[in-house]
Amino acid sequence: GEDVEQSLFLSVREGDSSVINCTYTDSSSTYLYWYKQEPGAGLQLLTYIFSNMDMKQDQRLTVLLNKKDKHLSLRIADTQTGDSAIYFCAEKGNTGKLIFGQGTTLQVKP
Amino acid sequence: DVKVTQSSRYLVKRTGEKVFLECVQDMDHENMFWYRQDPGLGLRLIYFSYDVKMKEKGDIPEGYSVSREKKERFSLILESASTNQTSMYLCASSFRGQGDTFGSGTRLTVV
Numbered sequence: 001g002e003d004v005e006q007s008l009f010l011s012v013r014e015g016d017s018s019v020i021n022c023t024y025t026d027s028s029s030t031y032l033y034w035y036k037q038e039p040g041a042g043l044q045l046l047t048y049i050f051s052n053m054d055m056k057q058d059q060r061l062t063v064l065l066n067k068k069d070k071h072l073s074l075r076i077a078d079t080q081t082g083d084s085a086i087y088f089c090a091e092k093g094n095t096g097k098l099i100f101g102q103g104t105t106l107q108v109k110p
Numbered sequence: 111d112v113k114v115t116q117s118s119r120y121l122v123k124r125t126g127e128k129v130f131l132e133c134v135q136d137m138d139h140e141n142m143f144w145y146r147q148d149p150g151l152g153l154r155l156i157y158f159s160y161d162v163k164m165k166e167k168g169d170i171p172e173g174y175s176v177s178r179e180k181k182e183r184f185s186l187i188l189e190s191a192s193t194n195q196t197s198m199y200l201c202a203s204s205f206r207g208q209g210d211t212f213g214s215g216t217r218l219t220v221v
Binding site: 031033035040041042043044045048088092096097098100101102103 | 213
């Protein structure tokens with residue numbers, strides 16, 4: 001079945017780059033997404049990548065997609081304390097439903 | 111900006127009560143979704159809808175039902191609330207093929 005896996009926790013120092021990794025199983029996924037959830041809040045769509053792309057850059061965010069290995073990553077440059085949150089990777093296949101990973105908690109130390 | 115509004119941020123209900131969670135979106139999205147989020151279990155899809163009066167079961171529909179009488183409104187119903195339904199409930203909407211926009215969530219406690 002469809003599955004999305006992420007590591008649960010990442011800790012970085014302010015100013016460093018953060019890389020959050022994700023693997024998925026559904027090769028028919030058309031879109032892959034990164035969401036951010038701050039404490040007590042809903043999910044905010046950060047960025048997405050279409051499955052025929054390798055890379056997408058949006059200001060401090062870079063998404064890399066390795067379709068062969070079914071591996072997705074989110075790089076946050078110059079990580080700030082305001083980036084501390086839970087980051088969810090998600091895939092959307094032909095059904096239109098999102099399949100989420102467990103979420104990676106990013107801790108940014110001053 | 112697309113807005114998805116959930117009617118309550120916090121709710122406390124008694125076991126056995128019938129509970130309605132309301133969600134409204136203002137961008138004419140066809141798709142609407144209800145998830146619950148629990149520590150260690152991530153987000154799990156309860157029900158979704160691709161159009162008015164249509165509904166599909168998600169991964170954990172037991173104990174829940176939904177209603178979509180109008181395109182902008184998707185209601186989640188707990189027929190008889192139980193303590194294991196204490197959770198954060200998240201509503202989302204989207205156009206087909208696009209990312210889902212989420213509401214702020216409703217934290218439901220069943221006592």
